[in-house]
Amino acid sequence: MFTGIITGQGRVAQCQRKGGDLALKIHAESLDMHDVALGDSIATNGVCLTVTRLEGSSYWADVSAETLAHTTLSQWQVGQQVNLEKALQPTSRLGGHLVSGHVDATGEVVAIWPDARSIRYRIKVLPELMRYIALKGSICVDGASLTVTGLDADEFELSIVPHTAQETIMASYQVGTQVNIEVDQIARYLERLIAPQNVQSEPKVSSLTETFLAEHGFMGRRR
Structure with missing residues (x-):
């Protein structure tokens, strides 16, 4: 989760195409990276990315085909500036509003x-x-x-x-x-x-009947 309060800016350092998706390197020159670990989330232009590798003040993240299809990330170029925010901590002030990093x-x-x-x-x-x-x-x-x-x-x-x-x-x-x-x-x-439920599934008819139980030895056979 994030607050939407931008805490730093970075730039796209590398974009590597890999089998239909992307490996991305972001140089986070103005973001405090001292407490960032592998697996942490960083909102990058509003996209929640998971840190897969750390290189000094830079981080790498893998970007799925789903993310590429629904965000501007597929258009990013090396050198492009991006907004950055580390994930919200329980002790942080919620200065903006609750943001998931899941772009609509x-x-x-x-x-x-x-x-x-x-x-x-x-x-x-x-x-x-x-x-x-x-x-x-x-x-x-x-x-x-x-x-x-x-x-x-x-x-x-x-x-x-x-x-x-x-x-x-x-x-x-x-x-x-x-x-x-x-x-x-x-x-x-x-x-x-x-919202009303437009699609309602048909009620399931249970196959667990007295006859089934009797045939499998769970109760006396019906006479």
Whole structure:
């Protein structure tokens, strides 16, 4: 689990294609790596990656075909900057919102404009994803926990203050930039809990009958 509060930035050092998936090396120059061990999770542009090898201030991770299909990771190039966050500890402050690192889909930056000292971004997503996005609610974009400031049929807006722009890769976004989107987990689970069950399995008929028990010596035979 993560908070969506970016604690460092890194860059893609190597991308090695391996039998349909990917081995990725991230140089985490600004992330405190002293307590990172093999098997730990690091959110990399919002994608939960498991550390498979450590090399100084860099880490390696394997990326499955499933992750490549649903995130921007398949488009990453060597030298690209990424947002980083180590996994949440029980003693950590929950400054953002609970983030799993399991990306729902990608989105596209469609507009950018200044708003006093802040920067406004408009991001387009799949229409079916919009039902999980609420005005003033939380959303995770490339691993950063952000507040939704505007909504449309298939777009939402963000207002990014100077500190967030400085501490994340958002200042580098341009119109057309693809980003990883993770919606608020509460919205997903709430929908699942209250939605009618559209598919109901047929009740199973038990084969454990009195005749079966009698034939196998568990009770006297029926007369």
